[in-house]
Amino acid sequence: xxxxxxxxKILVFTGLIIAGFGTLLWFGGKIPGIGRLPGDIVIxxxxxxxxxPIMTSVLLSLLLSILLALLRRR
Numbered sequence: 606x607x608x609x610x611x612x613x614k615i616l617v618f619t620g621l622i623i624a625g626f627g628t629l630l631w632f633g634g635k636i637p638g639i640g641r642l643p644g645d646i647v648i649x650x651x652x653x654x655x656x657x658p659i660m661t662s663v664l665l666s667l668l669l670s671i672l673l674a675l676l677r678r679r
Contacts, residue, residue, distance in 0.1 A: 629665075 644660030 642658075642660040642664065644663075646655070646657040646659060648655040
């Protein structure tokens with residue numbers, strides 16, 4: 606029974622992470638500065654646009670790491 610309880614916690618946590626990323630993508634264009642940081646790569650050629658948000662990813666990773674570290678201390 607303990608194995609299933611642990612699996613349930615993992616599934617709920619994974620679902621929350623996916624929902625969080627979905628919300629970020631949904632509202633990402635409305636948050637000032639997100640996706641337009643120096644270091645984000647945008648290549649436009651004709652009707653093709655390639656976008657790779659390197660600095661946005663680094664910033665979000667740093668913020669999530671700090672948040673999770675604070676939550677673990679409790």
